[in-house]
Amino acid sequence: MSNLDVKRTAKLFIGGAFPRSESGRTYEIFDKNKKFVANVALASRKDARDCVVAARSAFTKWSEATAYNRAQVMYRVSEIMQGRREQFIEELSYWTKSKKEAEKEVDEAINRMVWFAGWSDKLAMVTGSNNPVAGSFFNFSVPEPTGVVATIAPEKSPLLGLVETIASAIVSGNSVIVIASETQPLAAVSLAEVLATSDVPAGVVNILTGSYKEIAPWLASHQDVNALDLTGVDKKSIAQELENQAAINLKRVLRPNTKLDGLTRIKTFLETKTVWHPRGF
């Protein structure tokens, strides 16, 4: 008997489950030679809204997990990415000039996940402080996650860029909704499968495929989203419009083409909590 050729359906990743788009829509993607590759779910605004609900309910537990635990979970993600290295390379090769280029992106993406994981239990030391005050008090400032982060991942760096946007948000305890590369979403679909099997609690990362131009405005204006990462927005006027929408509830915004050095990306999605503590007990 010959083997069945079982094709994978590329679906969304919402609240730890893999649903089709609520709208039932899909779109076709093509490789660098304009050859058909796959049908991918085309997310709607309702899917985006479901993501926000999932991300919000996941936030409490993830943000209250210990930094050590979050680091372990993120390290586990990189372990499983390593196991799926060949699959990622194959999926990127549809669009990269050479296989070598794909290999390089996958390896870098895995390294980047580990790099961010390492920051989890060091952030408080670097971004927090023990403040001098003129009285008999202790005064601390400690970093806290900002909440639900909506992210538009870069179009042309479908794995490395995606990993970076996700990892920089979740490392401090945020939960994230990410709109993956529209034309090269296969690696994002695989990364969702990695996340689902690596102890990342359901809802901490939610991945949508489709057009950010359609979905992002709904996330930018959503009152239950706390920050907006515009890294993947390629048009200035759209970025401006999204930023205007984000202003309604004072979301933190990471603009496209921001010069990112060191911890800028992580720090964008942090709040600072300052505590006065009476001395003496």
Added chain:
Amino acid sequence: MNVLKNDPLVLPPLLSDAANSESALKKFLNGLAGVDKVGVEERVAKLGTRSIKTTAKAEGIDLAIRMIDLTTLEGMDTKGKIKTLCAKARRPDPQDPNVPSVAAVCVYSDLVSIAKENLSGTTIKVAAVATGFPAGRVSLAAKLQDTSDAVSQGADEIDMVIDRGAFHEGRFLDIYDQIQSIKQVCKSAHLKVILETGELKTYDNVKKASWIAMLAGADFIKTSTGKVQPAATLPVTLVMLQAIRDFEMATHRRIGMKPAGGIKTTKDAMKYLVVLKETLGDKWMNPDMFRFGASSLLNDLLMQRQKMKNGAYSGPDYVTVD
């Protein structure tokens, strides 16, 4: 108001004999046509797909808000909690005075006077759960005492539980008699009879229990206490609504319906309203005849209402904490 509500219950001959004796009641209940499980579930699944948008949705949301029995039934309820609940019942969205008040607040019987105090000057009713809620495992004397306590404190509505143990033992007449005794103690207060459908197990049982309650003089029948899973479901609600329809055809008396427990989203509420409208029609599409027993549903309705007004999705930071 439904003028039929407070008239003495006069049943047509065939029904008035139904509860003459244990055997007569059993015979009557067993003579009811069985519920078609597959048909009921398919019917609600189909009605649930109906799309309610724009102006219809806006009206549905406001109607659902007006139908809510805003409920807190926790052992840890305090006077302060009842106060904030009443404030929310009067004006659900502090940012928007156009949001209607809810129908009633639903509390334990010892907190009725606190609720009454905080709702004075409004038309919002106070409902009290009584009769050894939620299990109902106390003596009839205690049940009557519990009820008359609530009534004397000014409760407008009494939510009683039936004895599910008696139901499963087949002592239908005991349930009937208990409901009648409670009804007498209620005086002018409306009586809602909780069937606790999650413990009745089958649709046929739900139908039988509905008929016992309606024959005994219930003003409302209610699905659940909210303390047992599953609580209210759409199919169970449809079965009860159909029983209400049959009862109206036989007696010309309109019984109200209250699904309670587990209805959390606007989408859920819209489905219930669709099933209600398709089963009983416009006469039941008001807070005198239909209620939602809920607490978190209200916030979801308010968020949807804000979304329709502002165009942007709202979040839990913009509604009050329960």
